[in-house]
Amino acid sequence: MGELRLMKGNEAVAEAAIRAGCDGYFGYPITPQSEVMEYLMAEKPYERTGMVVLQAESETASINMLYGGAGTGKMVMTSSSSPGISLMQEGISYMAGAELPAVIVNITRGGPGLGTIQPSQADYFQAVKGGGHGDYKMLVLAPSSVQEMCDHVKLAFDKAFEYRTPVMILSDGAIGQMMEKVVLFDQIPRRTDEEVIKQCPWASTGRPKTRNHNIITSLDLDPAGQERVNLKLQAKYKLMEKNEVLYEEIQCEDADYLFVAFGLSARICQKALDLARAKGIKVGLFRPITLFPFPAIEVSNVGNRVKGILVVEMNAGQMIEDVKLSVGCKVKIEHYGRFGGIIPSPDEVVNALEQQIIGGKS
Amino acid sequence: MTEQFAKPEIQKPENIVYKRTDLLVDRPLSYCPGCGHGTAHRMLMEVIEEMDIQEKTIGISPVGCSVLAYDFLDIDMIGAAHGRAPALATAVKRMWPDHFVFTYQGDGDLAAIGTAETIHACNRGENITVIFINNGIYGMTGGQMAPTTLPGMRSSTSPYGRDVPTMGHPLKITELISHLPGVYYVTRQAVHTPGNVRKTKKAIRKAFELQKENKGLCFIEIVSNCNSGWKMTPVQSNKWMEDNMFPFYELGDIKVDGKLVEAAK
Amino acid sequence: MTEEIIIAGFGGQGVLSMGKILAYSGVMQNKEVSWMPSYGPEMRGGTANVTVIISDERISSPIVNAYDTAIILNQQSMDKFEKTVKPGGLLIYDPNGLTRLPERKDINIYAIEAADEAGKRGLAKIFNMIVLGGFLKLKPLVAPEYIHKGLEKSLPARHHALIPENEKAIELGKELLQAIHLVN
Numbered sequence: 001m002g003e004l005r006l007m008k009g010n011e012a013v014a015e016a017a018i019r020a021g022c023d024g025y026f027g028y029p030i031t032p033q034s035e036v037m038e039y040l041m042a043e044k045p046y047e048r049t050g051m052v053v054l055q056a057e058s059e060t061a062s063i064n065m066l067y068g069g070a071g072t073g074k075m076v077m078t079s080s081s082s083p084g085i086s087l088m089q090e091g092i093s094y095m096a097g098a099e100l101p102a103v104i105v106n107i108t109r110g111g112p113g114l115g116t117i118q119p120s121q122a123d124y125f126q127a128v129k130g131g132g133h134g135d136y137k138m139l140v141l142a143p144s145s146v147q148e149m150c151d152h153v154k155l156a157f158d159k160a161f162e163y164r165t166p167v168m169i170l171s172d173g174a175i176g177q178m179m180e181k182v183v184l185f186d187q188i189p190r191r192t193d194e195e196v197i198k199q200c201p202w203a204s205t206g207r208p209k210t211r212n213h214n215i216i217t218s219l220d221l222d223p224a225g226q227e228r229v230n231l232k233l234q235a236k237y238k239l240m241e242k243n244e245v246l247y248e249e250i251q252c253e254d255a256d257y258l259f260v261a262f263g264l265s266a267r268i269c270q271k272a273l274d275l276a277r278a279k280g281i282k283v284g285l286f287r288p289i290t291l292f293p294f295p296a297i298e299v300s301n302v303g304n305r306v307k308g309i310l311v312v313e314m315n316a317g318q319m320i321e322d323v324k325l326s327v328g329c330k331v332k333i334e335h336y337g338r339f340g341g342i343i344p345s346p347d348e349v350v351n352a353l354e355q356q357i358i359g360g361k362s
Numbered sequence: 363m364t365e366q367f368a369k370p371e372i373q374k375p376e377n378i379v380y381k382r383t384d385l386l387v388d389r390p391l392s393y394c395p396g397c398g399h400g401t402a403h404r405m406l407m408e409v410i411e412e413m414d415i416q417e418k419t420i421g422i423s424p425v426g427c428s429v430l431a432y433d434f435l436d437i438d439m440i441g442a443a444h445g446r447a448p449a450l451a452t453a454v455k456r457m458w459p460d461h462f463v464f465t466y467q468g469d470g471d472l473a474a475i476g477t478a479e480t481i482h483a484c485n486r487g488e489n490i491t492v493i494f495i496n497n498g499i500y501g502m503t504g505g506q507m508a509p510t511t512l513p514g515m516r517s518s519t520s521p522y523g524r525d526v527p528t529m530g531h532p533l534k535i536t537e538l539i540s541h542l543p544g545v546y547y548v549t550r551q552a553v554h555t556p557g558n559v560r561k562t563k564k565a566i567r568k569a570f571e572l573q574k575e576n577k578g579l580c581f582i583e584i585v586s587n588c589n590s591g592w593k594m595t596p597v598q599s600n601k602w603m604e605d606n607m608f609p610f611y612e613l614g615d616i617k618v619d620g621k622l623v624e625a626a627k
Numbered sequence: 628m629t630e631e632i633i634i635a636g637f638g639g640q641g642v643l644s645m646g647k648i649l650a651y652s653g654v655m656q657n658k659e660v661s662w663m664p665s666y667g668p669e670m671r672g673g674t675a676n677v678t679v680i681i682s683d684e685r686i687s688s689p690i691v692n693a694y695d696t697a698i699i700l701n702q703q704s705m706d707k708f709e710k711t712v713k714p715g716g717l718l719i720y721d722p723n724g725l726t727r728l729p730e731r732k733d734i735n736i737y738a739i740e741a742a743d744e745a746g747k748r749g750l751a752k753i754f755n756m757i758v759l760g761g762f763l764k765l766k767p768l769v770a771p772e773y774i775h776k777g778l779e780k781s782l783p784a785r786h787h788a789l790i791p792e793n794e795k796a797i798e799l800g801k802e803l804l805q806a807i808h809l810v811n
Contacts (some may be wrong), residue, residue, distance in 0.1 A: 006651045006660065006780065024457055032666060052456045057482035061449040064442065064479070068450030071440040072420065074457045094443050117666070178689050179647065179662035181654045193458070204438035204454075206417045206461055213387075215432045217423075217441035270687035345692040 003184045009149040009175040010035035016153035021188040023074035024052040026065035031117040032173035033107035036079040059084040063091030070100035071216040073200030079105035093132030097218025101160035105169045107176035110341035118341025119173035124318035139167045140291040142262040146180035246289035255284030261312040272349035296326035303327035308357035396596025398586030401553040405563040419462040422447040426468035427501040445476025448483035464491040473509040473535040487544025487578040491569040497588040505591035509533040536583045540617045546578035548617035554600045635676035636700025641755030646677035652769040652777025653681040661689040736808040753796045760800020
C-alpha cells in the first residue's frame with residue numbers, strides 16, 4: 001500500500017502530478033484552486049524529480065506554455081478554475097487540433113462571469129461538448145473524492161498520451177478544498193529525454209539527420225486536408241467511447257428510482273440515497289466517472305429498469321441532456337439543481353425525489 | 363517538385379560556388395516576391411547550420427505571414443496560436459534547457475495580441491531568441507493597421523493614414539523591452555541590402571551564442587518591407603522603408619551585454 | 628459509527644487546524660474522515676468553520692445539514708449552528724465573548740472556559756487544543772496515541788517540540804468541561 005495522507009483535493013492533484021512523473025506545471029492563481037501551485041512551489045519538485053513549476057502571467061500564457069511543452073512530448077499539466085478555464089479554451093482547441101497530450105484540471109466555481117468562488121458544476125457543457133472552437137472533445141474525468149483527485153491525475157496522463165489528446169479533470173471548489181484520506185501511489189520516475197524522444201516520435205524535440213522535421217500545428221489550409229484531420233479526431237473519439245467509459249453504480253440492483261450525478265453531487269446523492277432508503281424508498285445511484293465519453297449504454301441499461309430518474313447537478317441542467325439522450329423517453333427524467341455556489345443538501349435531494357419523481361409533480 | 367526544379371548542369375556540386383543552405387526546405391516560399399521574410403529565414407537557417415545545432419533547435423512559428431515558416435525551415439517546429447509564441451518557447455526551453463529555442467514573430471503577433479507574453483518572457487529572462495519582423499502592417503490578413511504602423515501611414519483599416527489621436531501611437535516594443543533586466547541583447551536590423559543582411563546574420567549568430575551561455579533573452583528586430591501591403595513595387599517599398607521606417611525605427615544595437623547602448627539618439 | 632461535527636468560530640482561533648488534527652488522528656486510527664472548510668470571503672469576514680466527519684464506513688456526503696456535535700467559539704457561530712445540532716446531539720461552547728447562550732432543551736450542552744484559561748496560562752496559541760480535549764472527553768472517538776500521531780502529521784516538523792504541550796492542553800480541556808444542560 002502506498003503512503004497514507006490527509007490532504008486537500010488540490011494538494012492531492014499537485015502531489016499526484018509529481019508522483020506521476022510530470023515534467024512541467026504552468027499555472028496562474030485563481031480561487032478555489034490556488035493550493036495546487038502553492039503546494040508544488042513548497043514541495044520543490046525541481047529538487048524531488050526535476051519537474052518544472054512556473055507561475056505564468058495569465059491563463060492564456062499557462063495554456064500556451066502547456067501547448068509548447070506538450071509539443072515536445074513532455075508530460076505537462078495546468079490547473080485553474082472556471083473563468084481561467086474559459087480563457088484557456090483557445091489553447092485547448094489548438095491542442096486538440098494538434099493532437100497534443102496534456103492534463104488540464106478545472107476546480108470549478110459558480111458563474112457566469114466572475115460569478116462566485118464557491119463550488120459549482122456549471123462547466124459541464126464547456127468541458128464535455130467542446131468549449132473552444134471546432135469539432136473536438138476532450139476525455140473528461142469527474143472525481144468525487146480526494147482519492148480520485150489523486151488517481152485521476154495518473155489516469156489522465158496515461159490516456160492523454162495513449163490518445164494524444166488533452167484530458168480534463170473536472171472537479172469543483174468543494175472537492176478541491178476538502179481534506180480526505182488518500183493513499184498516494186509510489187513515485188514514477190520522470191522519463192529521460194531519450195525516453196521522451198522514443199515514446200513520442202511525433203514531437204518537436206530537435207531534428208536529427210535520421211528523420212524529417214517534425215511540425216506541431218493545428219493548421220491545414222487545404223480543406224481536404226483539414227477534413228482528414230477532423231475525421232481522424234472523430235475516429236479517436238469513437239474509440240474513446242468504445243474503450244474508456246468509467247462509471248459507478250451504487251445500490252442499483254433493486255432500485256425503483258435512480259439518482260444520476262457526478263462529482264460532489266454524487267457524494268450528496270449517496271447520503272440522500274441512505275436517507276431515502278431509511279424511509280423505504282428504493283433508490284440507486286449511477287455516477288458517471290468519465291463525462292466524455294459518457295456512459296450512455298450503461299446509464300440506459302439501469303435507467304430503463306426504474307420508474308423515474310432524478311439528475312442532480314450543481315447547475316441549471318446540463319448533464320441531464322446526455323441522460324435523456326441515453327435513456328430515451330420511456331422513463332420520467334427530471335433535474336434537481338442548485339447553482340451559483342450553493343451545494344444542495346442530502347435532505348433537499350430526497351425531497352426533490354419525492355416531489356418531482358415519486359409525487360409526479362415537476 | 364523535383365521534376366519541376368530539375369538541376370541544370372551548372373548545379374553540379376563541383377560547379378557550385380554559392381548555394382542555399384540545406385536547412386531551407388526545397389520548396390517555393392509562400393511569401394510575396396520582394397518580401398524580406400525569405401532572407402530572414404535564410405539567415406536564421408545559415409546560422410543554425412554553421413553552428414551545427416539543427417538537432418538541438420526547436421523553433422516556434424507565429425500567426426501571420428510566417429505562419430507556414432515550419433514548411434520552409436528544416437528543423438523541428440511548433441506553430442503557436444496568435445501572439446503566444448513566447449509562452450510556448452518558455453515552456454519548450456524549460457523542458458529542454460540544453461536546446462536552442464527561438465520564436466519568429468511579426469509585429470501584430472508580437473506587439474499587439476501577444477504583448478503580455480512578449481513582455482513577460484522578456485522579463486523572466488527566458489534563455490530564448492526572439493526574431494521580430496516589423497513591417498508596420500498586418501500582411502497576411504490583407505494590410506490592416508499594425509501596432510507599428512507609422513503616423514499617417516495608410517493601411518486597409520487606416521485608409522486615410524494612421525490618425526494618432528484616434529488610433530494611438532506606433533509602439534516601439536523593442537525599446538520598451540530593452541529596459542527589462544531579463545533581456546540581454548537587443549538590436550534592430552534590416553535585410554534589404556547585402557550589407558544589412560550580413561549585419562543581421564551576425565546579430566542572429568550572436569544571439570544564439572549568447573543563448574548557449576544562458577545570458578537571458580536576446581531580441582532581434584528586423585525592420586522589413588511589405589510591398590504588397592504597402593501597395594508598392596519591391597524597389598519602391600525598400601526606398602519607402604529607408605525614408606520613413608528607419609528614421610522612426612532606427613537601426614543598430616539597443617542593448618549589448620545587458621547594458622543599454624548610449625541613449626544619445 | 629459516524630460522527631458529524633461542525634467546528635465554528637473566528638479565524639485565528641485555530642478552528643481549521645483543530646479540525647485537521649482531529650481528522651488526521653482519525654486517519655491514523657484507520658477511520659474514514661472528511662474535512663470540509665468554509666473558504667473565501669466568508670473567512671475574510673472573520674468567521675471560519677469546518678465540517679469534520681469521522682466514520683468507520685466510506686463517507687458519503689462531506690456536506691451535511693445536521694450535526695452530531697457542534698463546537699462553537701463565537702456568537703455568529705452560535706446563531707448559525709445551534710439549530711443544526713441533531714436532537715440528542717452535543718453542543719460545546721466557549722462562553723468567552725458570547726452574549727446569548729444556547730437555549731435548546733433537546734440536546735446536551737457543555738461549556739468550556741478555554742479562552743479564559745488559555746489566557747491565564749499563556750497558552751493562547753493552543754487554545755484550540757483545550758477545546759479539542761473537552762470534545763474528546765465526551766466523544767473519545769480517537770485514542771490518545773493516535774492523537775499524538777495526528778499532531779505529528781498535522782504540525783510542521785519545526786513545531787514537533789510543542790507536541791507534549793499540545794497534549795497537556797488536551798488533558799486540561801478534559802478537566803475544564805462543565806455540563807450546562809443534559810437531555811437524560
